[in-house]
Amino acid sequence: MLKADGSVSRAIYQPIEATPDEALKPGKWSGSTYTRPVRHQQWTGKIADLPSEERSLNNNYFAAWGEFKSPDELPQAFVKKAPEGLPDGKLVVDYKREELGLVVAYRWQETLTDIVTIDDMHQAREELADLLIPLGQKILDRALGEEYDTTKLFDWFQQTGQPWAFEMIDVLVARGGLREPTLEQIDLALAQICGRYGLVLTDSTGKLLSDAQCCEARVKYAEKVLRECLRRRDGGEVPATDIEKILQWMDMKDRLENSKEQLQEYEAYKAAAKAVVAENFGDDEKLSEVLQPLAARILGLYLSEPLDSHDFQYTLEVPGTIVKTNGTLLSEGIVRWTFAGSEAYPFGYTMECESLVAQTDFERQLLGRSVLDTREAIIDYVELIRSDEELRGAMAACVAEKCTAPLYEGPKDRGLFSESQTMFAAMRRLLKLPE
Structure with missing residues (x-):
C-alpha cells in the first residue's frame, strides 16, 4: 500500500530460494514467518495473519510485512539468480509524487528486470x-x-x-x-x-x-x-x-x-x-x-530456465483514483497484476499505475467550491496543466496566493493564436471562472 505521504506498507509471500539473504535478516520487517506453498486461489485473510512457524523442508516459503518511510527504503525482496558474470533479475521501483496545484498525482512503476539487450x-x-x-x-x-x-x-x-x-x-x-x-x-x-x-x-x-x-x-x-x-x-x-x-x-x-x-x-x-x-x-x-x-x-x-519459473500476483493500493494502469482494477484505488516471470522477456515486465487526488481544501480556498468532482474533470485538469509549463506555474501561484489572478495575468505570449493563451482560457473554463 502506497500512502499519501509517500510511506509504504508492504507484505510479501514467496519461495525462499527467490528471496535474497538480506531480506531474510531479522529486523528488515515488522514481522515474518516461514510457511507452506499456497495457491493464489486458496488465499484467505492477510499475509500478516499467517501463524509464526520455523523454516523447514515443508515450510519452504517466506512471508514478511512491514512499514517503510519511502519506496527507497523497501528491502530488495526478490532475486532471480543469474549465471556467474551476469546481473540478477530483481524488482525495481520508480515512484514519483507530482504536485499539480489542485491535484496530486502518484505514479508507481515496478519492473521485474531481465538481462537481454x-x-x-x-x-x-x-x-x-x-x-x-x-x-x-x-x-x-x-x-x-x-x-x-x-x-x-x-x-x-x-x-x-x-x-x-x-x-x-x-x-x-x-x-x-x-x-x-x-x-x-x-x-x-x-x-x-x-x-x-x-x-x-x-x-x-x-x-x-x-x-x-x-x-x-x-x-x-x-x-x-x-x-x-x-x-x-x-x-x-x-x-x-x-x-x-x-x-x-x-x-x-x-x-x-x-x-x-x-x-x-x-x-x-x-x-x-x-x-x-x-x-x-x-x-x-x-x-x-x-x-x-x-x-x-x-x-x-x-x-532459459522454464523448469524454474516464477508466477507473480502483485496487488497495490494507492491514494485517490487510479486513472492509468496496465493491471486489473479491483476498485478505484486498488490494482492487481498476475503474470509469469517469462513475461519479463526480453526487456523486463513493468507494472504501471497512476492515481490522482483532488486537493479539495485548496479548491474551496481558491474557488469557494469543489469543481474537480468527477474523474473526467480531474483528468482534464491534469492533461491541461501538464501541457503548458506557464500554466503549471500560474496554478502553483494561484494555490500559494489563494487567488485566481495569475490565471488572468499570464501567459507571456498574448497573441490571438497563442497556444498558451488557449490553455489558460481552457483552464478558466474548467474551473468555472468568469472571463
Missing part, C-alpha cells in the same frame, strides 16, 4: 552457434564412424539452420516486446518462418497444425535433411535405421519400442557425446557452465 543477444547467439555446430559435428563423427561424411550436413546447419534459428529468436524478442502477445500469435509467427524454410506447420487456411501433426512434420523434415545431406564415404545409401538412431539421439523420436540391440546403439551415441564433451570441456557440468550464460543472454533469465 539486442546487441548482446546477437553476439551471444553467434557464440552459441560457433560452439554447438562444431561440437555436434564432432559427436556425430565419433558416433557414426569413419564410413560417414557429415560435412554437407553441418554445412546445412551453418548456412540454413543457423539463420533459421536466428530469425526465430528475433520473433521471440519482437513479440516479447509487445504487451501480452498470445502464445498462439507467437507460435503462428514462428510457423511462418518455418514455412519459408520448407517446414510447413500450418494447414491450407493458415491455421496451426495440432501438436501431434507439428511433431510429425518436424520428424519428416529432419529425415529429409539427413537423407539429402548425410553421406556414406563408399557412395552407398544411408540406411533408414541410422537416420532413426540420429533422430532418437536428438530426442525427435521416442525409444519405447526399441530392441535391446537398438538401445545399445543409442547408448553408443550417448557415449560418443560424453567422450567429446569430456575432451573439449571436461564434463557435462563444465559444458553447462558455458551454455547457461549464453542461453540467458539470448532467452533471458526466465525463459
Whole structure:
C-alpha cells in the first residue's frame, strides 16, 4: 500500500530460494514467518495473519510485512539468480509524487528486470552457434564412424539452420516486446518462418497444425535433411535405421519400442557425446557452465530456465483514483497484476499505475467550491496543466496566493493564436471562472 505521504506498507509471500539473504535478516520487517506453498486461489485473510512457524523442508516459503518511510527504503525482496558474470533479475521501483496545484498525482512503476539487450543477444547467439555446430559435428563423427561424411550436413546447419534459428529468436524478442502477445500469435509467427524454410506447420487456411501433426512434420523434415545431406564415404545409401538412431539421439523420436540391440546403439551415441564433451570441456557440468550464460543472454533469465519459473500476483493500493494502469482494477484505488516471470522477456515486465487526488481544501480556498468532482474533470485538469509549463506555474501561484489572478495575468505570449493563451482560457473554463 502506497500512502499519501509517500510511506509504504508492504507484505510479501514467496519461495525462499527467490528471496535474497538480506531480506531474510531479522529486523528488515515488522514481522515474518516461514510457511507452506499456497495457491493464489486458496488465499484467505492477510499475509500478516499467517501463524509464526520455523523454516523447514515443508515450510519452504517466506512471508514478511512491514512499514517503510519511502519506496527507497523497501528491502530488495526478490532475486532471480543469474549465471556467474551476469546481473540478477530483481524488482525495481520508480515512484514519483507530482504536485499539480489542485491535484496530486502518484505514479508507481515496478519492473521485474531481465538481462537481454539486442546487441548482446546477437553476439551471444553467434557464440552459441560457433560452439554447438562444431561440437555436434564432432559427436556425430565419433558416433557414426569413419564410413560417414557429415560435412554437407553441418554445412546445412551453418548456412540454413543457423539463420533459421536466428530469425526465430528475433520473433521471440519482437513479440516479447509487445504487451501480452498470445502464445498462439507467437507460435503462428514462428510457423511462418518455418514455412519459408520448407517446414510447413500450418494447414491450407493458415491455421496451426495440432501438436501431434507439428511433431510429425518436424520428424519428416529432419529425415529429409539427413537423407539429402548425410553421406556414406563408399557412395552407398544411408540406411533408414541410422537416420532413426540420429533422430532418437536428438530426442525427435521416442525409444519405447526399441530392441535391446537398438538401445545399445543409442547408448553408443550417448557415449560418443560424453567422450567429446569430456575432451573439449571436461564434463557435462563444465559444458553447462558455458551454455547457461549464453542461453540467458539470448532467452533471458526466465525463459532459459522454464523448469524454474516464477508466477507473480502483485496487488497495490494507492491514494485517490487510479486513472492509468496496465493491471486489473479491483476498485478505484486498488490494482492487481498476475503474470509469469517469462513475461519479463526480453526487456523486463513493468507494472504501471497512476492515481490522482483532488486537493479539495485548496479548491474551496481558491474557488469557494469543489469543481474537480468527477474523474473526467480531474483528468482534464491534469492533461491541461501538464501541457503548458506557464500554466503549471500560474496554478502553483494561484494555490500559494489563494487567488485566481495569475490565471488572468499570464501567459507571456498574448497573441490571438497563442497556444498558451488557449490553455489558460481552457483552464478558466474548467474551473468555472468568469472571463
